[in-house]
Amino acid sequence: MPDWLEISLRTLLSLIVLFLLTKLLGKRQVSQLSFFEYITGITIGSLAAYISLDLEANWYLGIVSLAVWVLASLGIEFLQLKSKSARNWIDSKATVLIKDGKILEDNMKKERLTTDELLEQLRKRSVFKTADVEFAIMEPSGDINVLLKKEHQPLTPAHLGIKVGPEQEPQAVIMDGNIMDEPLxxxxxxxxxxxxxxxxxxxxxxxxYLGQVDSYGQLYVDLYDDQLQVPEPQQKASLLAVLKKCEADLEMFALTTKDQQAKNMYGQCSKQLEKMIQDVKPSLIR
Structure with a gap:
């Protein structure tokens, strides 16, 4: 068999085996790597290259080595799932870098992290002053997560005591100019x-180009021509406005009528409608 054909077949075999073994290791292997998983990834890549190019060695020995590494990795992952001590020893613990706005220099030295690197990671999270940080921690994966002090956190409806309705995943009903029947x-x-x-x-x-329907049945479209402006759906806002107008009309009728029975009826209806508006408002203001 010509060398170029053997290398092609070995490469194809390595690709298939590597894909199957990576699927076996799971999504974590391609997202957040621990120290051992990092070593495993490098080694598996080297073994795959060995299987593809080393014509003097038996290809199946490379497959055996790949299988051993994958089984060892699975064993380590199983041990980590069962033992907190094993997780701490293999992945190490998270390290606090900033507490109450103060940088912990000893922990910075422990992680061999410079001030410039810390500031860079903070800027990636839109934080430009360490004094604004309540808590910053370096995870075992190397990521730095930041909790801002209360006064510097973004304002949310919860801070204002406003209830909002639940939001479900929007469904793409149009893609590339074609209607998608399954999401509909x-x-x-x-x-x-x-x-x-x-x-x-x-x-x-x-x-x-893309059309999405939210959980309230409103259609949002993005056109191929970015110069064209498409108005956003206003059904919910219109409904809320109509309900508020009806409430105001009932309250006005109650204030202007001289008939006591009608005044009581309009007043009661106005209060009932006001309560209903408060109940449905979280769904209408999203």
Whole structure:
């Protein structure tokens, strides 16, 4: 067999074996690597190159070595799942770098991290002053996570005591100008509904690069032509405005009528409508 053909077949075999073994190791092997997983990844890559190019050695010995490394890695992962002490010894513990706005120099030296590197990692998280940091910790993976002090954290609806409705995953119903029937069926919608919504915005399905429907049944579209502006759906805002107008009208009727029975009826209806608005408002303001 010619050398070029043997190398091609070995490379293809290495690719298939490497893919299957990596699938066996799981997603963590390609996302966050521990020290041992880092070593395993390098070694497996070297073994795959050995299988592909070393024509003087038996190819199956490389496969055996790959299998041993993968089994050893799986054994280590199983041990880490069962033992906290094993996790601490293999992956090491997280290290606190900043506490109450103060940099812990001893921990910085322990991790061999310079001030410039720390500031760079903070800037990646939109933090430019260490005094604003309540807590910063270096994870075993090497990532630095930051908790800002209360007064420097972004304002959320929870801080204001505002309740908001739950949000579910939007469904892509149009991709590259083609209607996706499965997501539409998941939402309980039809092509006729989609065409009606597109007509409201004045666009055709062929001009839509991406169309998404949120959990409240509102369609958002991104067009191929970025110069065209498409208005966002206003159904929820319009409904909230109508409900508030009805409440205001009922309250005005209660204040202006001289009939005591009608005044009580309008007043009671206004309070009931106000309570209903408060109940549905979290879903209408998203």
């Amino acid at each position: 069926a998941t939402l309980g919608l039809s092509r006729q509904w989609l065409q009606t919504e597109l007509e409201k915005t004045g666009v055709t399905v062929e001009n839509v």
